[in-house]
Amino acid sequence: MSTDDKNRAIAAAILPLVGGAGNISSVAHCMTRLRLGLRDRSLVQDEALKALPSVMGVVEDDTYQIVLGPGTVARVTPEFEALVAEAPAPAHTAEELADRGAALKAARKAKNATPFKLFLRRIANIFVPLIPALIGCGIIAGLNGLLINLGRLPGLTPALAAMASGFMALIAVFVGYNTAKEFGGTAILGGAVAAIIVFPGVAKIDAFGQTLSPGQGGVLGALGAAVLAVYVEKWCRRWVPESLDVLVTPTLTVLISGLVTLFGLMFVAGEISRAIGEAADWLLANAGAGAGLVLGGLFLPLVMLGLHQALIPIHTTLIEQQGYTVLLPILAMAGAGQVGAAMAVYLKLPRNGSIRRTIRSALPAGFLGVGEPLIYGVSLPLGRPFVTACVGGALGGGFVGLFSMLGDKVGSTAIGPSGWALFPLLDGNKGLGETIAIYAGGLLVGYAAGFVATYFFGFSKELLEEFDVETEETAGTEETGVRADSPDSPTPTSEPVKV
Template identity: 45%
Template sequence: MSKVNMVALKKINGVLGVVEADTLEIVLGPGVNTKVATIMNDEAGVKEGEIFPTNSYQASKSEVERKAAEVHAAHKASLKKTWWRVALQHISAIFVPLIPAFVGAGLISGVAGILRNMLTAKMLPESWSLNITVLAMISSALFSFLNIYVGINTAKEFGATPGLGGIIGGIVYLPGIVAPITIPNIFDGKPLAAGQGGIIGVLLGVWLLSYVEKFFHKHIADSVDIIFTPFLTILIMGLFTVFFIMPLAGWFSNSLVGAINWVLKVGGPVSGFILGLLFLPMVMLGLHQILTPIHLEMIQKIGFTPLLPILAMAGGGQVGAAIALWIKCRKNKQLVNMIKGALPVGILGVGEPLIYGVTLPLGRPFITACVGGGIGGAVVAMFGQVGSIAIGPSGAALIPLIANNMWWAYVLGLLAAYAGGFIATYFWGVPKEAMLPDDQASPAVAERREAEKEASNLDMKTSTVIQEIEAPVSGKIENLEKVDDEVFSQKMLGDGFAIIPSDGSIVAPLDGKIVSVMSTKHALTMMSAKGNLEILIHMGIDTVELKGEPFTITVKEGQEVKSGQQLGTMNINKIKEAGKDPVVMMTVTNTEVIQNMKLLKSGEVKAGESVFKVSSK
């Protein structure tokens, strides 16, 4: 940080903000971030995510890549991450994939609730009763078994077997325990209740399970690993979950939900104002992710989360501030055009365009927008019992999810947030320079507006392709870092995984085309049929010296292949007799097209089994 001129950096045209955390984050306009990152990487000769090596411009590109790999490995080993930041990243990875399910099931539940009320009020005929029941049943498919979904995602995130994580989530429901049979709480002797500990218990249980499973994978012989590892893992963690985690997590979740309800009840509008005021700064710091399991725990305990409607007011404050800017800065055509584009989605609860494109770059409007969110939060908290039956949307899109027919209170809070953000911004939050037309703005302001105009015209539409890559050979899968070869362990040839083979049959990991087959037959490359992934399959370490003797390749360059189709064979015994390691490496060599990649399996895998997920541009 001592090498950064922070004041000058923040003044650069197009820089919307600078965040000082574990890394230095520079917030740029829409589309500019990708453009700038690409140019920087190309000029330095490194791939995205790698550390820039010293004096890179004086070295050849190959030397730069080698040096970058070394520096990256050293930096990764020495990098100190705060425990809470890592925890928040895990929580986000667990729950973000479930958000579409929350939204879909929540809206169906909301529709069922509205129809049920209409049926009670005799506004619908009795024949609608079955339809309402079916809708309620569909929505319950998520919420009734939510612990299992969370257990599966948690296992994936921590490198455990997803099915085992789902079992821990299912154990919390105490299946098969029907009165008069009970299981006592070892701490107070009272019977355990189905679901006790909820989401918090599942997160804790599956996190511990990941360590137990990895321990057994490491210490149990490969020949019996598939039998004893899952058996012992489920047995140990099942008993521990029932007798220790459920009682403790149940006490903690009850205390947490009770404390939040107490704060909202006693603090009332004051608590609502503080929560609504501070939520957007929490989002910018990444702290909002910890709220997801709290929302879900409250939904499981009391049927709704009273926090979400209050926090959603922060987006309402942004909408009010944007409208005030539109009126007072109407001569600033560029700003008005940005507001026109961002305002509709802001009303529906998508606040990022307004935050990063409008209020945050101007400074004061962001603060006055937060004040508007606090006012809306105070109004919602004043009524009490305004809660959401699901998480996901905010803004106007949250109205159908408001429980107990309190949607009107939520709407009043939203209108108050609009009004609060508008008034605070109109009178105190509009910078003078923002009200000037383009031809009267100072040169610096004019240049910044031009940069923002160019940025807003960039096409932000990207096509993300998500695909799972299958194991090219049966055996024990491991991270690439464990391979005893610096070229692969330091990922100089891309990122991927390695498999210690148990047999010599090599199959295609995905649909695609064979690009090249090495003359020594120890490696081949493919191009995926979708996502433009360049795949390298490398059989053994230093096996190029064997001049193809242990290998048979049955495909040709240019040939189209399907996933699971045999590509060739390798004689593992001959490779070992030659003193070589037969480990098979599979890497994606063009990592510049990759947005995210993740290993899905651990331990023993079979050829053709999905083991690696890649999201590509």
């Protein structure tokens, strides 16, 4: 079977289990998840969906999210969209489905959504689409730095520097565009207002007794400017006559928002950005080990809730100021703790072929820093191993934070990758070899701590009795020669258990 046929088969297997094409109102994806808007949540067959070999877990939020893993999700999503488009119209009316889905969605939102969480998710929606460019440019920047340090290919390094720096120089424009789009305004107007921040001519403008600098305020200023532009645009739409709207509304939007940006937002956002950088430096210099323990230990719960994307503006601000973010390598230790915990679970449940198969399939992604498959397929359903994985992340983060206290900063030139995939993006205030060694040491500490904590404290007697049992998959392997990774083999439940 070709790769295209395989991806289409995965999409075809998922579609009927989520209620068919008529139940799909929207399709999107992030780095690891297929995100579906559903008209009727009750039509989804959760257990059958989780049992698909290609599905690593499901998450219910504003959208129904199916964890497929990096790479796979980007290839399956177009196939899924094509199947939805090709499907015939449902026999029941769209109005009936829409009414039922709207009622269920409203009930879930009223019960679980809070203004703070909704705000964080909206901020995440602005920055997540930028991650591929951040990764690509960051890796090119790392390669360029390596060539410069080695004195190799001097004719190529200026070109690599231009490729790596071009996106970061204009990132404010992309943030403004996405912000206006997310908040319900005209996206290009948000980008136009944000572009003022990076325009070289702002160096001729004085505000608050000082001369502005191109890029002052960075992504935070761009975000604020675009939000302001959306509100100005909406005000204009209400009051400007339709006959004049096409001329007056965009002009007033850019003019009013631009003036406020130049004579207010750029200065304020610049001060906030500077404070973020100084706070991060002070925290790691004076309380690095403790900060690392806290950040590394709490990051897995943020990933589980999908709120980790809200840290992207902070990372981006640090990269703009210092060339790298010192927080990401510490947070990456959470993935190391998760990997160590999964390996301990593998040894503690020798008779449960189903869970062991899930671990074998998810560990490669775990080593590369993609934590969702192990979280939703292994540690979270078991309960205690999720907590002990956090312990591993905390100790790994504490290790990296300790070296920051000693003066050895470890940072990443881009965001997105983690685990082993972060090595090409590493940078710091000392030599590259020393930076790599500290990060690698943190990973080893996270692996070891997650393994030890889970092996000795991750299972109660009752939990072992419940899960260390021979599954149908194991029996089939021993008695009939059925492969443990057969598509017909069962997968572990994703329901939390009491421990």
